[in-house]
Amino acid sequence: MPDYKDDLVFMDPPLEVKNLYLAFSRNATNYDVKLRAFNRGLEIIKADGTLQQIYEKHGFQEILRYQEQAENIKQ
Numbered sequence: 125m126p127d128y129k130d131d132l133v134f135m136d137p138p139l140e141v142k143n144l145y146l147a148f149s150r151n152a153t154n155y156d157v158k159l160r161a162f163n164r165g166l167e168i169i170k171a172d173g174t175l176q177q178i179y180e181k182h183g184f185q186e187i188l189r190y191q192e193q194a195e196n197i198k199q
Contacts, residue, residue, distance in 0.1 A: 141194060146162060175188075
């Protein structure tokens with residue numbers, strides 16, 4: 125809802141953070157090739173800053189901070 129973007133405020137800390145997942149059926153042709161290609165592309169856009177730019181463009185830069193915090197907790 126882009127019309128409300130400027131009216132929304134992120135809570136800190138958030139009540140809940142939901143991760144998004146992408147799944148490839150093992151029954152699909154070349155699912156493993158598609159999975160590797162997706163993961164490789166994701167790593168590239170993370171490394172070159174494109175992912176950060178996408179989040180910032182759409183007002184979700186806080187998401188990356190929460191994801192980083194969750195990763196640190198896992199380790």
